[in-house]
Amino acid sequence: MARGCLRGCPRCGGDVFAEHDPFVGVLMSCLQCGHVLTDAEERALHAAARAASASAA
């Protein structure tokens, strides 16, 4: 299952997808600019996704 977040990139607003790296595990990186999200950026993204689904429900 592909995990991703459309327009989740804090740098360019591009689409962020989970990528498996043999050394560090799962990375969230942007398809458009290649920016790899930091832990803090990842957490902010998850929090925003939760808030969005909560308000939609």
Ligand SMILES: [Zn+2]
């Ligand atoms: Zn980007």
